[in-house]
Amino acid sequence: MRKRAEAFDRWIRTSFVALNTELENLYFSQQDRSRVVGVGDSLKERLRDEGRAHIVELLAEGNTGDGFASAFGVLGNVGLYLGALRRHELTNPAREDRSPFPEASSLAMHVGASLGMVPRFATAHLTTHNMALAGVRKSFTSLPDEFLFIDENTRGILAFQRAADALMRIVPLGVSSPITDVLFDAAKLALSEAIRINDRLFAKLDVDRFFYSVRPYYKPYRIGRQEYRGANAGDFSGINEIDLLLGLCRANDPYYAQLLVDKMLFMLPQDQARLRECMTHRSLLDELLAMADQYPRSDWFQQNARLFLEVCALFARTATQHHDMLVRRFIEAPAANLVENDLQGITASGPPLPVLLRSLETLRDLRVAAKREDLVTRHGDLERLRALTSGL
Numbered sequence: 001m002r003k004r005a006e007a008f009d010r011w012i013r014t015s016f017v018a019l020n021t022e023l024e025n026l027y028f029s030q031q032d033r034s035r036v037v038g039v040g041d042s043l044k045e046r047l048r049d050e051g052r053a054h055i056v057e058l059l060a061e062g063n064t065g066d067g068f069a070s071a072f073g074v075l076g077n078v079g080l081y082l083g084a085l086r087r088h089e090l091t092n093p094a095r096e097d098r099s100p101f102p103e104a105s106s107l108a109m110h111v112g113a114s115l116g117m118v119p120r121f122a123t124a125h126l127t128t129h130n131m132a133l134a135g136v137r138k139s140f141t142s143l144p145d146e147f148l149f150i151d152e153n154t155r156g157i158l159a160f161q162r163a164a165d166a167l168m169r170i171v172p173l174g175v176s177s178p179i180t181d182v183l184f185d186a187a188k189l190a191l192s193e194a195i196r197i198n199d200r201l202f203a204k205l206d207v208d209r210f211f212y213s214v215r216p217y218y219k220p221y222r223i224g225r226q227e228y229r230g231a232n233a234g235d236f237s238g239i240n241e242i243d244l245l246l247g248l249c250r251a252n253d254p255y256y257a258q259l260l261v262d263k264m265l266f267m268l269p270q271d272q273a274r275l276r277e278c279m280t281h282r283s284l285l286d287e288l289l290a291m292a293d294q295y296p297r298s299d300w301f302q303q304n305a306r307l308f309l310e311v312c313a314l315f316a317r318t319a320t321q322h323h324d325m326l327v328r329r330f331i332e333a334p335a336a337n338l339v340e341n342d343l344q345g346i347t348a349s350g351p352p353l354p355v356l357l358r359s360l361e362t363l364r365d366l367r368v369a370a371k372r373e374d375l376v377t378r379h380g381d382l383e384r385l386r387a388l389t390s391g392l
C-alpha cells in the first residue's frame with residue numbers, strides 16, 4: 001500500500017491544492033460568491049478524475065497492514081478528496097441517496113472501520129496529526145486564510161489538551177493535595193494561551209474568505225448510503241475532559257451525553273480512550289464540594305478552591321469567545337446575508353443554523369455556569385465555592 005498511498009498523498013499536497021485554489025479564486029471573483037454550480041467545470045472534472053485514479057489503485061490493493069499512520073493518512077486523503085467534491089457540488093447529500101463515488105466510499109469505509117473511526121476526514125487529519133513535509137502541511141487550498149485557520153485551530157487544540165492533561169493529573173493526587181498548585185497553574189497557563197489564540201483568530205481571519213472559501217469544505221457528505229457530519233475544531237477529547245473534570249458538564253446529562261456519543265468516532269482512538277476514562281472519575285468540583293462543610297477554613301481548601309475557580313473563569317472566557325466572537329463573526333453574521341437555499345449545509349454538523357446556534361449557546365452556558373432558569377448549570381455550586389473562599 002505504501003507506494004500507492006504515497007503517490008496519492010503527493011497528489012493531495014500538490015495538484016489537489018492547486019485545483020481547489022484555482023476554483024476558489026473563480027468563485028470568489030464573482031458578484032455572487034456563493035455560486036458554485038457551472039463554474040470551473042473542467043477544473044472540477046480534473047479534480048474528480050485524477051483523484052479517482054489514485055483511489056481505484058489503492059482500493060484494488062486493499063489494506064496491506066502498513067500500520068496506523070499509513071491507514072490514517074489514507075483515510076484523511078480520501079476524506080479531503082470527498083470533502084472537496086462536496087464543496088464543488090459534484091455531490092450533495094440533499095439530492096442523492098448514496099454517494100456517487102463508490103470507490104472512494106469503499107476505501108473510506110474499509111480504512112475507517114479498521115481504525116475505529118468514522119469513514120471521513122476528521123479534525124485530527126488537518127490539525128494535530130497533519131504531518132508537514134518540508135514545512136508544508138495538508139490543506140484544501142493554499143489560501144493564507146485557510147492556513148491561518150488550520151494553524152490557529154491546531155494551536156488552540158494543543159492548548160486545551162495541555163489544560164486537560166494537567167487537570168487529569170490531579171485525579172490520582174486528590175484535590176486536597178498541596179501538589180495540585182502546579183497542575184492548576186499549568187491549566188491556567190494553557191487556557192490563557194487558548195484565549196490569546198481565539199483573540200488572534202478573531203482579529204486576523206478574513207470573514208469573507210473564511211465563510212466563502214474555507215468553511216464550505218467542512219460540509220456533511222455521504223459515504224455509501226450514510227451521511228456524515230463535517231469535521232469541526234471540537235473533535236478532540238481535551239475539551240470534554242476539561243468539561244467533565246471541572247464538573248461543568250455531566251456525562252449523564254442527556255444533552256451532553258448525546259454530544260459525547262455523536263463525536264466519539266470523529267476522534268482518534270487514543271482520544272476515545274481518554275474520554276472514556278475521564279467519564280469514570282468524579283469531578284474536581286464535586287470533590288471540593290464534598291469537603292466544603294468539613295474543611296472550609298483549612299489552608300489547602302482555600303488555596304485549591306481558589307485555583308479551581310480561577311481555572312473555571314479562564315475556561316468560561318474561552319467558551320464565551322468561541323460563541324460570542326468566533327461563531328457570531330464568522331458564521332452567524334455572514335449567514336444572515338445568504339438566501340435560504342445557500343444556507344443549507346453551511347454548518348459542519350448539518351442541523352439548520354438556528355438549531356446549531358441554540359445548541360452552541362447551551363454549551364457556552366454550561367461552561368460559563370450561567371444562571372439560567374431553563375438549564376441546569378453549576379452556577380449555584382460555583383457561587384457557593386466563591387462565597388467560601390472570599391474574604392478569608
Ligand code: HEM
Pocket residue numbers: 152153156157160198201205210232233234235239322326327330331347348349350356360363
Ligand atoms: C473562525 C473560528 C471558528 C469558528 C467560526 C468556529 C465555529 C464552530 C461551529 C459553528 C461549531 C459547531 C459545529 C458545526 O460547525 O456544526 C464549532 C464547534 C466547536 N468548536 Fe469551533 N469555531 C472556530 C474555532 C475554534 C477553535 C480555535 C477552537 C479551539 C480548539 C474551537 C473549538 C470548538 C469546539 C470544542 C467545538 C465543539 C462544540 C464544543 O464542544 O464547544 N473552535 N465551532
